[in-house]
Amino acid sequence: MTQNVSVIGLGKLGASMAGAFASRGFNVVGVDVNQRSIDLVNEGHAPVQETDLEEYISQNKERIRATLSHEDAVLNSDISFVIVPTPSDEKGSFSLQYAEWAFKEIGKALAKKSTYHNVVLTSTVLPGATRQGLIPILERESGKKAGVDFGVCYSPEFIALGSIIRDFLNPDFTLIGEFDERSGAMLEDIYSRAMVNHQKSARMSLENAELTKISVNTFVTTKITFANMLAEICEKLPGGDVDVVSNALGLDARIGRKYLTGAIGYGGPCFPRDNVALTYIAKELGVEAEIASTTDGMNRSIAAKVADRLIPMVKPGSTVAVLGLSYKPFSHVTEESQGVYVARQLSKHGVRVVAYDPMSNEMSLDDLRRDFVVLDSIKECLAQAEAVLITTPDPAFKDLAAADFKNEWAEVLVFDFWRTLREQLKDAPGIKYVGIGTSEDDAANTARLKKLWWGNDGESNGASGK
Numbered sequence: 001m002t003q004n005v006s007v008i009g010l011g012k013l014g015a016s017m018a019g020a021f022a023s024r025g026f027n028v029v030g031v032d033v034n035q036r037s038i039d040l041v042n043e044g045h046a047p048v049q050e051t052d053l054e055e056y057i058s059q060n061k062e063r064i065r066a067t068l069s070h071e072d073a074v075l076n077s078d079i080s081f082v083i084v085p086t087p088s089d090e091k092g093s094f095s096l097q098y099a100e101w102a103f104k105e106i107g108k109a110l111a112k113k114s115t116y117h118n119v120v121l122t123s124t125v126l127p128g129a130t131r132q133g134l135i136p137i138l139e140r141e142s143g144k145k146a147g148v149d150f151g152v153c154y155s156p157e158f159i160a161l162g163s164i165i166r167d168f169l170n171p172d173f174t175l176i177g178e179f180d181e182r183s184g185a186m187l188e189d190i191y192s193r194a195m196v197n198h199q200k201s202a203r204m205s206l207e208n209a210e211l212t213k214i215s216v217n218t219f220v221t222t223k224i225t226f227a228n229m230l231a232e233i234c235e236k237l238p239g240g241d242v243d244v245v246s247n248a249l250g251l252d253a254r255i256g257r258k259y260l261t262g263a264i265g266y267g268g269p270c271f272p273r274d275n276v277a278l279t280y281i282a283k284e285l286g287v288e289a290e291i292a293s294t295t296d297g298m299n300r301s302i303a304a305k306v307a308d309r310l311i312p313m314v315k316p317g318s319t320v321a322v323l324g325l326s327y328k329p330f331s332h333v334t335e336e337s338q339g340v341y342v343a344r345q346l347s348k349h350g351v352r353v354v355a356y357d358p359m360s361n362e363m364s365l366d367d368l369r370r371d372f373v374v375l376d377s378i379k380e381c382l383a384q385a386e387a388v389l390i391t392t393p394d395p396a397f398k399d400l401a402a403a404d405f406k407n408e409w410a411e412v413l414v415f416d417f418w419r420t421l422r423e424q425l426k427d428a429p430g431i432k433y434v435g436i437g438t439s440e441d442d443a444a445n446t447a448r449l450k451k452l453w454w455g456n457d458g459e460s461n462g463a464s465g466k
Contacts, residue, residue, distance in 0.1 A: 006073035006080045008102050010037045012050050014083040016164040019056030022063040024194045029073040030066040041066035052165050074109035079118040086123045088273045092280035096133050103134045107141025118151040118183050126281050127210040130154045151183025154206050156213040162330035174201040177209025217274035218292050223259045224266045225295045231262025231437030238445040242437030262437040264417040265302040267327035267336035303341035311349050314387050321385035324392030325357035332362035339391035344371045356381045358396040383407050393418040402428035
């Protein structure tokens with residue numbers, strides 16, 4: 001029974017996996033190129049910021065150690081999880097440069113090992129990358145054969161920043177792309193003992209697993225974009241409410257409620273790039289991926305549409321507050337953040353933008369501060385703002401009351417993309433509340449539908465609307 005694992009790469013996912021495995025009784029050797037990360041782990045501290053990571057590492061430090069040496073890690077474990085960056089390139093593909101280096105070092109270590117070892121790639125790659133791009137490196141450097149002397153799997157995780165450990169230990173399923181039955185069975189056994197909720201594994205070929213990974217994220221973004229489209233439609237209907245529609249749609253077992261909350265676009269380090277990557281690989285294989293490319297295009301158009309809608313509603317030179325700079329609550333990551341995109345778009349229109357995020361202290365703000373002002377509190381933002389945009393459903397914003405928005409302006413405009421404060425602000429004096437995805441003018445929307453069905457001359461256009 002395998003109890004010794006190694007984790008190559010101690011970034012957010014790698015360090016979190018190390019802590020999670022150790023919490024389940026496994027002995028873990030972590031590898032990183034950063035000496036400070038190594039020192040922190042060996043001292044019982046988290047090398048990066050992530051929810052609960054400090055606690056998991058400190059409480060299980062007797063089972064976790066870190067090293068700069070791939071050889072040390074491979075020789076003292078039975079399975080290695082490789083979690084290194086696979087950055088997007090200019091074509092939309094994923095670069096293997098970091099994975100290739102890691103596999104080269106692992107291959108050298110395998111040459112000195114007399115027992116079977118399983119190598120598991122966790123980083124996101126495109127179909128063919130593991131078998132065609134990386135396994136030959138292991139075989140060349142080790143002088144051994146995959147499937148005979150060592151195993152290979154591709155097993156990406158489905159996690160979100162800010163909840164990596166929880167998501168890793170409680171997955172909907174575990175995805176295993178296997179070179180052969182032995183390597184897949186070994187990994188499945190480890191997952192069965194590591195995962196708290198004991199979900200089943202989906203085992204398949206390397207290529208099918210590589211496609212499954214990017215397909216999951218692409219499907220989810222399509223669902224998000226569909227819900228955002230519904231939100232726009234609901235705003236044009238008398239009594240329209242995207243939450244009412246989504247709640248009903250979610251009752252259908254074929255659809256489900258997750259990711260159907262019409263609001264603002266998706267962001268982060270995975271969703272946008274996986275959509276682009278699926279479009280790229282499909283094109284290279286001679287397949288049209290119009291759904292994926294359309295989803296990506298619609299998502300990237302949101303910031304400009306928000307700016308075009310807001311600019312006519314505020315006075316020249318006024319201040320707009322953006323609440324929410326991370327791409328999601330409880331994360332300090334601003335990569336592909338819709339809040340940041342909207343703030344920058346408004347700034348380009350000459351609007352003074354002030355912003356706040358509950359995780360501001362953890363963020364890298366130098367780049368953001370070139371385009372707008374980042375303040376230390378919600379209170380400072382609201383005191384200056386003629387208009388307020390709530391771009392993430394962070395719990396820190398749910399406790400705001402109408403009185404918090406009072407300032408020198410006679411009326412403050414509030415764009416609430418997640419309808420977080422609908423009950424508190426909908427009818428509050430001195431506040432013009434816009435709940436994205438809901439009807440703001442039932443009379444105008446009724447007139448629009450009446451014209452659609454009856455035309456300007458009062459004669460019916462018929463059920464076809466013609």
